Amino acid sequence: MVDRVTSLEVARRAGVSQSAVSRAYTPGASVSAKTAAKVKSAAEELGYRPNVLARAMVSGKSRIIGLVVAYLENYFYPEALEKLSNALQERGYHVLIFMASQTAGNINTVLEEILDYQVDGIVMASVALTSEVGSRCQAAGVPVVLFNRSQDMDDISSVTSDNVQGGRKVAELLTGLGHKRIGYIAGWEGASTQRDREAGFLAGLKDAGHTLFAREVGDFHAERTEKATLSMFDKTPEDRPDAVFVANDHMAFVVMDVLRHGLGLRVPEDVSVVGFDDVPPAAWRSYDLTTVRQRANAMVEQTVETILNHIENPNKRKPKKIQIDSPLVIRSSTRQQGKQER
Amino acid sequence: MVDRVTSLEVARRAGVSQSAVSRAYTPGASVSAKTAAKVKSAAEELGYRPNVLARAMVSGKSRIIGLVVAYLENYFYPEALEKLSNALQERGYHVLIFMASQTAGNINTVLEEILDYQVDGIVMASVALTSEVGSRCQAAGVPVVLFNRSQDMDDISSVTSDNVQGGRKVAELLTGLGHKRIGYIAGWEGASTQRDREAGFLAGLKDAGHTLFAREVGDFHAERTEKATLSMFDKTPEDRPDAVFVANDHMAFVVMDVLRHGLGLRVPEDVSVVGFDDVPPAAWRSYDLTTVRQRANAMVEQTVETILNHIENPNKRKPKKIQIDSPLVIRSSTRQQGKQER
DNA sequence: ATGAAAGCGCTAACAA
């Protein structure tokens, strides 16, 4: 193990003080161009790079953002993670990952571990935050941004799609297409995304003079969604929906598969299916799913801006609830109803 | 911003020295049970937790593993990442993520950034390492493990599936099924996974007395795979393959979609398709793809063990090339050829 | 077993 080069060694080689070296690496510090050049070339020769951890200790800024993720099975998250990490990297921050899954202990344990690393901020993706956890971070002076989740009561910033509006758009689409018996398959009912999507959907149906024809819960879970689909659709044509809105794409794929391969129904001829997220497989031709797009880029952008803003202005803690507009993406899993519907 | 509690404050409260506090948090240090108890309870009252960064500075061990990932679009990687992060978390390590994608600069830049964080080790997933980069880490005394990639010449540890064996199994399956015109769609030819899978496949064909009927390159890329599929299959029945091995699942999905929805061919009736990876969508009923499973759990386990072993025994640098056995998973995208083949 | 003291590599006053 070769020891790393320190700023002191560079200083000696460049014939300057150790602080001069430090300043040469501090943007906006007062160093003459000449000194900076001497330092840089000495550093170059020695292969010196500042030790981020040492810098973090004294400055109190680690330039590490803790990211808590519950699961990566929903392909919206890997996409978001990739973009988030890239965006942060460009701003000189890096992402320390914490899985908040079953095996890895509960959210509080994870939070303590994060705080141990003196992170500058925390992004929580698809994690429901208890107010206790929130104030724990508050107390530690570490800003938190919720990604793709929102809480009611709290004073914590969050970035989500406009899920209510998205749900409403689906209702408008489906009623506009002439569907008469419209069903909904819900996600996990503890998730704000699920609640908002359903609320918007129901409001939209109501505004169009419709009521929900059938409802089942899929819990964002494949097997439960399969069951839900069967109990909703394993019926005579008049007793089953002619269209269904599913709370996210992954469940919608299961629904389509059960419909086609389990029940021998056609999509969209017998049933129109709409999802939410627009994960990449939604565009694959086997599904070609009509869905509401969560604009990952915009969401990530806002998340980064929000968290960095909190970090740079620790005093004015103005929590922001940002909602990103989410457009409908119409593909071939939905279609206009013909006259036979009467 | 509330200041964090320091060991000194705990020490005062517990009526012991600051070193005693440190020892109470150092497994195997010599502290009496009584002192440790006093410390723990004082710490509890104050909400004290050791500062990982400060500890890292003096001990030289950050308990951070740098993970370099090129892209998360192949769903094998999010899965692996999740498992890796969990496994490391259980051992008291955490993962600092670095995207080595186009936007985020080249691999060398990324590597410098990683090293700045004094990581204890580096895992590179699907990143081709230049020998220069390798020795850079060597010089810094930071162990590296390649995940799902292997290099020839180097002295760097790697964990992969047994890709050669996997390719061979596919050849045995397809020839055993009675296929006569067998094609191959290659991935990016710079990837060791691609090369090994193809080599094993060709060897297997040869052993069965077959030769490759057609070959195209898909580059692990959707559009190029679409083109490749068309030029391989947009032909009369006698001129096109009756089976195709595709270098990974994601390309295989494209192939199936083009075959079915673009060319109106049936899978497996007209063409058998085999992939590699066994990513979750391979099991979705719309694809139900026969494939070679990369055992993510086993691969991650070996990766963790290897890197921690290198970290704990910095002297004996015995690079290991680990190959995980990869079983064939037979689903419905392949089937026995009937007599009409003659 | 315990405390005192040194110092990890750096930044941030403070002087000059």
Add this chain to the structure above:
DNA sequence: TTGTTAGCGCTTTCAT
């Protein structure tokens, strides 16, 4: 602009 000095919060000798 530059060098000197004092720590950041911890681990680790070295005494005791």
